[in-house]
Amino acid sequence: MSGRFFAAGADRRIAITIFILLAAAVIVPLLNLAVSPTSTFYVPSYIVALTGKYLCYALLALALDLVWGYCGILSLGHGAFFALGGYAMGMYLMRQIGSRGVYGNPILPDFMVFLNYKELPWFWYGFDHFWFAGLMVLAVPGLLAFVFGWFAFRSRVTGVYLSIITQAMTYALLLAFFRNDMGFGGNNGLTDFKDILGFNVQADATRSALFAASAVTLALAVFVTWAIVGSKYGKLLMAVRDAESRTRFLGWRAENVKLFAFTVSAVMAGIAGALYVPQVGIINPGEFEPANSIEVVVWAAVGGRGTIVGPIIGALLVNAGKSWFTGVLPEFWLFALGGLFVAVTLLLPKGIIGMWDSWRGNARALRAASIAEEAGTDADVTPPAKIVRSAATKPGDWSAASPEPQPAE
Amino acid sequence: MSKSNTILYLDGVSVSFDGFRAINSLSLVLDKGEMRAIIGPNGAGKTTMMDIVTGKTRPDEGEVFFDGQVDLTKHDEAEIAMMGIGRKFQKPTVFESHTIEENLMLALKGPRSIFPALFHRRSTAETRQIDDILGIIRLGDKRNELAANLSHGQKQWLEIGMLLAQDPKLLLVDEPVAGMTDAETEETARLLKDIARDHSVIVVEHDMHFVRELGVKVTCLHEGSVLSEGTLDFVSADERVVEVYLGR
Amino acid sequence: MNLFRAIGLTLLFLLATLSSSGASEADLRGIIAKFATAKGFSEIGAVVHELAAIGDPAVERPLAALADGNLYVRKVDSLVFAGKEAGETVQLSDPLSGEASGEAAKDDITKIKVNNTLRRVIRDALGTLTLGAKDPAVRIAAADTMFKTPDAANIGPLDTAIANESVASVKALLEQARAASVLVSDRPDADKLAAVALIGARGDRDAVSLLTSVEANSADAVKQAATAAIANINSTLAFWDAGQNIWYGISLGSVLLLAAIGLAITFGVMGVINMAHGEMVMLGAYTTFVVQQVIRTSFPDLFDWSLVIALPLAFLVSALVGLIIERGVIRFLYGRPLETLLATWGVSLILQQAVRSIFGPTNQEVGNPSWMSGSFNVGQLAITWNRLWILVFALTVFAVLLYVMKRTPWGLQMRAVTANRRMAASMGIRTPWVDALTFALGSGIAGIAGVALSQIDNVSPNLGRGYIIDSFMVVVFGGVGNLWGTLVGAFSLGIVNKFLEPYAGAVLGKIVVLVLIILFIQKRPRGLFALKGRAVEA
């Protein structure tokens, strides 16, 4: 229940985050391109590519947080929106290869050539234009989320049922995209990209530009999320999370409230995917893997859900940890990662940001009290509730902070 | 019986859950501007009746009309709420992670679609309305407090306040004084009587003192249908009522 | 025409005419010695035929040894022996008499290689020789072989065998084999028509297979009769195909049920989103592996009992791990199921990697005991024993679990705690203890599911991952918290899947099932067997 307590510092925190991201968008490319490789300040290209990738993950985690943290919808299928955005971008990049593919076919991507496609499938039309691909990056995940959410939220599928069907959705898409007959390159996916908007995707400058684009987009997304969450709609979103039926009896259409957030979130995830693909150079059905979507949830949880900065920090830290461990402890990193998840849930149930906030709790409570006093209100401020491990509540409740309790029976 | 002058009209309503008849051909009429108290032992179907009126549960059979002409069985919760039926739950349900003021703001009458909410700015008129309601429910000094930090009774009041903010024609109030002190109960009774001056109200309550305090017509439900109806004295004198309350 | 068959035909013809004149042992040895010099499969094949042509039952031993890859040539003296591997050495024995003749190091002898084609030649050759064997099973195998490789020359020996046969079922098979041989002979059409009728009555795929070639190679009446018989069999088989789909569906359903039933407890009843469920199944499978390893090395005679021994152990291992997880992690997370998702996800990573570190990343071999191998026929429906046992096992586990939940004090306590923890606690139920044991029960059941699944799937650290999504689908589809829902959910998903598969293919079939689940949940947001009423929402 620390919502309001860090609300005091929240706006400043958002501003700092946006500032850091924008600064990074300028400084990192500079340090990569303009500084001599021997200098201590030089940022190697692979670090640029790597952090660029992390920023895309952070955007994905932020997208998930909008629906999970603020609306209580635990989507175990956000990887699907990410991947769809990525595929849309990948299709554009494939078309850009033109006749430079190994078979030199100006129209058909290589995988279609050796699978004996005679002509381009209809759904590949238009992807030779960046604007069209860009539109699809937004439209495809958005539309899927809209249709899926339309049905699910109207039927009042909630809680674990919703989580499981989002998982079923991404799993079905995984299987579908694995099929070579789908025309998306099957298991190999789309790869071997050459140009984006006429620039070589492997050039350092392009990489830096993509990094900057990711950072700026993330900054923008932070701003948009912050604006949404701070608006009356944002209050409503949290109201739906906390007491959905109450909002209905007040005349709000909870399904529309959720649908809007879900769609916006899916579009954000799609953008993240689109930025991710040119930076890693491949998109394949593996991104639809349900395990990937679960990992996104883990990032958000580690950072602290229901906060805007938390999921970003979570995504950056977990992925950096993963990169580091897979290099340093290749045989044992899963122990470390698994242990981290267990430890975070047990010791930092509100994530790093939540932990930080409650640690600062008492001092803030005092400040809040004085603010309240200035505002002419009663200074009766109870110190923020300790993070309680409410072992006494019954199993089967969906979540302490989450909407309707769902008895398993 | 004419529906024309009624605010709520239930006729022959039945509903069952997995074979259990929660409501059994219930008929109930509430006139415009009337306040009615509904009593009845546990499982009499009081809450289910409210579920039916507010669109949460569809009746298996029977007619439910609001304001004489609107068939409520054809609408869902949000639509019914927009028509002007407000409901307070048995267990006080407020938005705990919001402040009192935000709770009221979300309840204030106004457009209920997404985009206006997204670009909403609070007008002075709205602020004044909120101030008024805060005054009525006596929570003016806690407007920036999180709802989670309110006492049980205060939550009840906040919820009633949210109903007022909705400005409904009909209020359904489920056990408003459960868990309140005697003083609070009296306050609540006065509050409800105030409200009843320009709203139709149905109050479900176990607390007989409170019902007496309200001083309105009483309907006693039992096993999903009306057992007895009239003044409190009349109803409590009814032998069948005594029987269901005290057991055989 | 196939060379082998050509040789076979000539030699069998010789056999038919000369079989009365037995050959001396020296002749046999002379022929066997040729194995030492035969180069390549066709030469070895020729020697096999020469041996078979002798028609002496004594050749069965060397031929069987050859088919099993147990015939060796000693390098020093080029003598042929039957052999049995024993570690680095081979126990040699005389190929004809079977008398032991010492042993040799592997490097000192050469194995006579066989391949499929040779094995088939040997099988066919042995078929005719073993028509008169004492064991009816051998005679059945012989009849079966001769049915599949019909030959006009077989008619004579088969007539003799039919005359001597006393077991009715074997006799029927022999007659079918004879009919098959008649069809490839130049007997009059009347005989052939009778043969077609006899084979048509057999009504299985082998009959279709045979009749198809008859149809192609004959004319007029026989051709028409064959066509009619094929059409007739095919229409019957179409009916059996539907039955087969149902059986496959039930069988897949039983696998899903086994995989999901433990989850129906930990997730369904307790509300823990147990992502480590699959790893409990995996632990059960690994326990089976370890049990079999011990049995193989120490008590080889008990191998058929290995699964029975593994069951309680797998239950204990998984239950113990489940208990540790519950006490160490999950008990702090009651009321926060989403956090249980994250924590158990972490636990699953740890368990997977632990198994990988201990047993290595590769598949481990878990053998089928003899009573779970092979198949039997019900009409035209081939039912494999392991699938049948898994079905029986799944239903048994379900029944026991249902009994425990509904009829025992512990089950009552379990349900009481789930329904209202505080009330249960105040009535003197030790709720933490009940929680721990319930979780252990769910995990333990996942463990014994692992024992069964080890019979049909890989035993690798990834085993659990393959089942976790399906398990959740089953539980959610059936309705969380309802064991019957899990049962019905598992079987209906299994059957739908298997009916879709032949038309849509395995991948598309599965996608369709997933989409159906998504749509179904829209219709019934709380699964198949959801409780209706006020209690659902607070």
Added chain:
Amino acid sequence: MRGNFSTITKMFSASVVAAGLLMSAPAKAADDTIKVGILHSLSGTMAISETTLKDAMLMLIDEQNAKGGLLGKKLEAVVVDPASNWPLFAEKARELISKDKVAAVFGCWTSVSRKSVLPVFSELDNILFYPVQYEGEESERNVFYTGAAPNQQAIPAVDYLMSEDGGSVKRWVLEGTDYVYPRTTNKILEAYLKAKGVAAEDIMVNYTPFGFSDWQTEVSAIKKFGSAGKKTAVVSTVNGDANVPFYKELGNQGIKAEDIPVMAFSVGEEELAGLDTAPLVGHLAAWNYFESVDTPENKKFIADWHKFIKNDKRTTNDPMEAHYIGFNMWVKAVEKAGTTDPDKVIDAMIGVSVPNLTGGYSTMMPNHHITKPVLIGEIQADGQFETVSRTPGLVMGDEWSDYLPDSKDLISDWRAPLSCGNFNVATGKCGGKGTN
């Protein structure tokens, strides 16, 4: 608020920057070692196959060091775990090359992992040795393909089945996992079989998903297809995990190798280790190496392997031999070039010839594929393969299949002056089919 500000800033920048810097701290490469990258999944779905290759590489590097290293320096293995995650392969490849400055990388198993790292290797100009049989249709300057191309596995296997020894198969089931290797291989085989006069109705193609475990329907379909009165065989490109349940179902439904043999391209000793092979005796596999091959080199290799892995039960397999060949080729090329500089080594590689484990020499061809013998083996009851057929000579890997319409005109030759991976002999131009 200051405290808040600075701490949040710290937390945030810590995660952005520390993320990178944690790893960027360039591992201080001692100058007296040559680093070799090993890029095989140690966790996730592919760990089951790839972990063995990592161990094999470690053993080879140990042995080379015991022989005195290379160019007077010790070799140092750098092991990373790309965790069966394809984008992670690219990230780890980049890390190995940029940060660890490895001289060459041995790694990848799946086609998609190779495709994922290709751009990295060409961008950063390093060398990848790819040890697994694959679908072909590729030849990159920076990659050396030591596994089999389709013509080094699939076509000789089908030839064997069509031969009298193999049973004169007339009817074919092409059963595969739905991904690029089976798809391409089956496309090639279909074209090849049709060219050999097999009618379209005698070929059945079916695909199943990865990790498929319920084979009842598929196996009974095979049985049905096989009962048409013609000798039938299954050519299986079923991948990894799905094989065990596939073979278990075959055994249980009583499909015997004598009746319907299954020829597999992805089933080696490692996969059989998870199976009771008694019911499977006689089913086939086509590889370039079997553990049972009886040569002194192989005996020594197996003995070394058992000693290294400290387990006598562990098997060896074809991709291990591919790494053995690839590693020795690399060593030889480095010695020839006198440097580990990738450009020089790439040029020196072509023509290098080293002993393989099956009693001959394998040579690196100008198309970056190697020459190998093709062995057909039958499964034995002890989980080993018995070689039943062997190509008379070495087969050269053909990267561009002659049986696919779009690749039949392409050749690859990385020697100057051609230096082209997809030279079109019809148009005389480098760059595939060109615009036509």
